[in-house]
Amino acid sequence: MLTRGARRKGRSSANPRQRLLHGWDWADPAIELEELSPTSRVLVSGGAGEMIAALAEAGHRVTAIGSNRNQLEYARRRIAGGAFEPGAAERLFDLGRGMIRAASPAWSRRRVRQFLQEGDPLRAAQAWKDRLDNRTLASILKTMLGPAGSLSALILRDFSTPIPPHFDEAIRGRIGRALRKHAPRENPYAWRLLLGEELPGLRVPHVDPARVAWVDAPLLEHLERAEPGSYDAVTLSNVIDGADERWVRDLRKAAVRAVTPGGPVIARSFATTMDDDAAKRARRDRAMLWGSIVVQRS
Incomplete structure (x- = not known):
């Protein structure tokens, strides 16, 4: 277990700037849809709501987590059909x-x-x-x-x-x-x-926010408190970039523990990787930004 001081070195456990960071999601849900079993219970780092909506629309039981209330509330509005706001x-x-x-x-x-x-x-x-x-x-x-x-x-x-x-x-x-x-x-x-514009004619999935469980909490603390097997999958984007190595190890350990045996923990990173499978997944992601998408199964 990390000390409070060490926890601050983890980006998702640091005091968040309570402002809108992402108006659009920059992660392609097609990657998750390939990896998840039907009707999975999946924990998603909040983002702008598009990943949340895409997974919920596909029949997955989604829990959205974030410690930035403004971002989480925006995601809730966005999946209900709210207007895009630049972050x-x-x-x-x-x-x-x-x-x-x-x-x-x-x-x-x-x-x-x-x-x-x-x-x-x-x-x-x-x-x-x-x-x-x-x-x-x-x-x-x-x-x-x-x-x-x-x-x-x-x-x-x-x-x-x-x-x-x-x-x-x-x-x-x-x-x-x-x-x-x-x-x-x-x-x-x-x-x-x-x-800097939306694809003409793009349909962003809309779902009832009541279909999603919303958790306003630091990611690592939530995962450490979760019962083993609470989720079938966890997906995280840009959470480990710049974080303390010990915090990342604890996060991965807690995520694997919280996922049912064989379930995926999906983590995107901007950093280049020597892991060939992670690099290939990153190249399949249409967002074009990622260097690595690691899928670790418990």
């Missing part, structure tokens, strides 16, 4: 795109929107390589996401997450790989990331 993440992306557009004509809204209409993954990947993944983009991302970069500082301030080394190069490569698998015309995450 800190979306504002950071807007800032980055604005700087890139100002320096590179290839990144004008008109040209990016035209690029996003491409329905062939291979042509999209080639267009990314030839036009959008240019020297200007590389230079700006290196400056903004470097150790002293403006975006790095804002991300650390708002999310308590240090940017992994060489993340500027990693994100460009991840976008290119994702485009080879997922045509941008039908990928909502490509529209969000590259243009």
Whole structure:
């Protein structure tokens, strides 16, 4: 058991900034839907509600957890059909795109929107390589996401997450790989990331919030208090990034204990991994941001 001081080194146990961090979810529920057994009892880190709604709509019994009340309440409103509201993440992306557009004509809204209409993954990947993944983009991302970069500082301030080394190069490569698998015309995450707009005609799942159990509590404390086998699965995004190693070990131990034997604990991370299976799952995630999606079974 961690001391109170050590617990503060875990991001989900730290005092959260009580503000909206995510207006959109940046994790593809298709990964979870492949891993979960039917009608699973699944614990989901709150986010913007889209993962919660997708799993509940598929028949899973969802518990949403978060220690940021504003974020949790937004997720509750969002799954009931509430309007999108930009959070800190979306504002950071807007800032980055604005700087890139100002320096590179290839990144004008008109040209990016035209690029996003491409329905062939291979042509999209080639267009990314030839036009959008240019020297200007590389230079700006290196400056903004470097150790002293403006975006790095804002991300650390708002999310308590240090940017992994060489993340500027990693994100460009991840976008290119994702485009080879997922045509941008039908990928909502490509529209969000590259243009800051929703995919035209996208239907975000809506479910009755009463179908979801809502837990306003620190993640590790909740898992440690849960009875063994309380859940059939746990899914977490960007929880372990920047957290204390001991806290991460305790979190994994508590999550595995809380899950029924054979059930998955799914954890997304921005960090690059040497685990081939985790890297392959990350490449399947249409959100294009993740370096690793680990699935650990109890």
